Amino acid sequence: LQEKLSKIFKTITGQGRLTEKNINEAVRQVKLSLLEADVNYKVVKDFVENVKQKALGEEVLRSFTPDQQFIKIVRDELINIMGRANAPLELRHHPSVIMLVGLQGSGKTTTAGKLALHLRKQGRSPMLVAADTYRPAAIDQLEKLGKSINIPVFCGDRKNAIQIVKGALKAAQDLRCNVLVLDTAGRLHIDDEMMKELEDIKALTNPDEILMVIDAMVGQDAVNSALEFDRRLSLTGFIVTKLDGDARGGVILSISYVTGKPVKFIGVGEKLDALEPFYPDRIAGRILGMGDVLSLIEKAEKELDKEKMEATAKKLLQAQFTLEDFREQLRELKKLGPLSSVFEMLPGAPKIDVNASEKELKKIEAIINSMTAEERKNPRILNASRKLRIAKGSGTTVQDVNKLLKSYEQMRELMQRFKHGKLKLPFGL
Ligand code: GDP
Ligand code: MG
Numbered sequence: 546l547q548e549k550l551s552k553i554f555k556t557i558t559g560q561g562r563l564t565e566k567n568i569n570e571a572v573r574q575v576k577l578s579l580l581e582a583d584v585n586y587k588v589v590k591d592f593v594e595n596v597k598q599k600a601l602g603e604e605v606l607r608s609f610t611p612d613q614q615f616i617k618i619v620r621d622e623l624i625n626i627m628g629r630a631n632a633p634l635e636l637r638h639h640p641s642v643i644m645l646v647g648l649q650g651s652g653k654t655t656t657a658g659k660l661a662l663h664l665r666k667q668g669r670s671p672m673l674v675a676a677d678t679y680r681p682a683a684i685d686q687l688e689k690l691g692k693s694i695n696i697p698v699f700c701g702d703r704k705n706a707i708q709i710v711k712g713a714l715k716a717a718q719d720l721r722c723n724v725l726v727l728d729t730a731g732r733l734h735i736d737d738e739m740m741k742e743l744e745d746i747k748a749l750t751n752p753d754e755i756l757m758v759i760d761a762m763v764g765q766d767a768v769n770s771a772l773e774f775d776r777r778l779s780l781t782g783f784i785v786t787k788l789d790g791d792a793r794g795g796v797i798l799s800i801s802y803v804t805g806k807p808v809k810f811i812g813v814g815e816k817l818d819a820l821e822p823f824y825p826d827r828i829a830g831r832i833l834g835m836g837d838v839l840s841l842i843e844k845a846e847k848e849l850d851k852e853k854m855e856a857t858a859k860k861l862l863q864a865q866f867t868l869e870d871f872r873e874q875l876r877e878l879k880k881l882g883p884l885s886s887v888f889e890m891l892p893g894a895p896k897i898d899v900n901a902s903e904k905e906l907k908k909i910e911a912i913i914n915s916m917t918a919e920e921r922k923n924p925r926i927l928n929a930s931r932k933l934r935i936a937k938g939s940g941t942t943v944q945d946v947n948k949l950l951k952s953y954e955q956m957r958e959l960m961q962r963f964k965h966g967k968l969k970l971p972f973g974l
Contacts, residue, residue: 582795627825632807647758652786672722679730761792786812
């Protein structure tokens with residue numbers, strides 16, 4: 546997507562404003578990406594409309610090239626829906642109760658085990674409660690899980706979910722467990738009998754958390770079931786499972802959007818340690834299929850030191866850009882540290898490994914030092930025999946010299962483009 550968006554906006558780079566035409570095209574790409582990621586189509590419709598309004602209304606922040614600005618709008622809107630920070634469990638009662646609900650096969654039983662393990666790692670004393678009497682094997686499954694992590698599992702009479710939960714509340718006191726994780730019965734489809742049972746369990750236990758477990762692979766259907774579970778039970782949040790597979794996670798966006806409730810954890814594997822707190826910003830890129838770009842922009846925003854950038858940029862632009870300037874520039878880029886990744890985002894920027902070791906930089910300096918003043922000013926005169934002399938003099942190879950010259954040429958060209966206003970430095974410089 547990143548590439549496509551860059552292409553769309555390339556034509557207007559430097560124009561200073563997002564235009565309706567290229568925004569429409571960009572919005573279309575975002576729409577396709579979201580649908581591809583299995584985001585519910587109604588949610589997509591609303592979402593892109595929102596993004597479009599924002600993009601049209603906004604001056605190009607001088608700080609970004611238009612494609613990056615557009616991505617920023619999309620990113621901000623995604624985070625708007627999914628929340629900026631991880632929503633933690635809120636456990637207030639003694640003992641606390643976490644009730645897991647959801648359709649059959651969504652991963653409730655597995656997630657119950659994962660959560661119990663997670664809670665114990667946090668210093669709590671969890672108990673698993675096998676309240677799924679709909680499928681006979683479900684109780685055995687939870688018992689086995691509990692045994693494997695050495696966490697008590699309460700099964701009661703194995704017949705009546707309400708009685709089991711009642712018994713568990715008592716047993717928790719005897720065993721000094723301070724948090725109960727309830728595994729409940731699901732169905733293949735939403736069904737009134739199931740809902741009634743869940744409502745009864747809720748009334749009996751007054752849970753601190755009612756988390757719906759949703760399989761990331763279910764796609765479009767997630768919205769309807771999330772809405773119905775939320776309507777009947779007033780969920781406190783979601784756990785989305787099976788994100789270790791191909792699913793891009795569009796389900797997360799859909800359910801957060803329609804219910805306004807947070808995703809608190811994600812399941813990323815069948816093993817019991819494969820549960821992670823959910824961080825919205827990390828999934829945004831995955832949903833849009835553009836990898837690290839979002840986090841890169843975020844990083845740049847955070848670490849931006851305007852004054853430093855400005856001083857460097859001025860220096861760069863005023864210079865004649867001889868090899869000596871180049872050497873100076875490498876030192877400056879190195880000083881920028883992580884910010885230099887912003888530089889690499891510029892179209893046409895040479896791949897300079899600014900994290901290159903001190904040794905690399907020394908090598909470059911050695912090469913430049915071995916040149917005559919004339920050669921430094923006018924590298925074009927460097928023929929094979931001069932290059933050989935320089936390589937020998939600096940203890941490097943002719944390849945090293947050529948590599949340096951190539952980087953220098955690319956950089957010089959880039960500088961020319963800045964000078965002539967064909968390209969804008971990021972961050973309003
Ligand atoms: P329940 O019917 O809702 O209790 O679902 P289960 O806990 O029995 O899980 C159904 C299947 O999904 C099992 O084979 C689990 O191993 C699998 N599963 C659950 N969570 C995950 C996950 O995060 N990743 C993967 N790959 N598989 C999972
Ligand atoms: Mg189960």
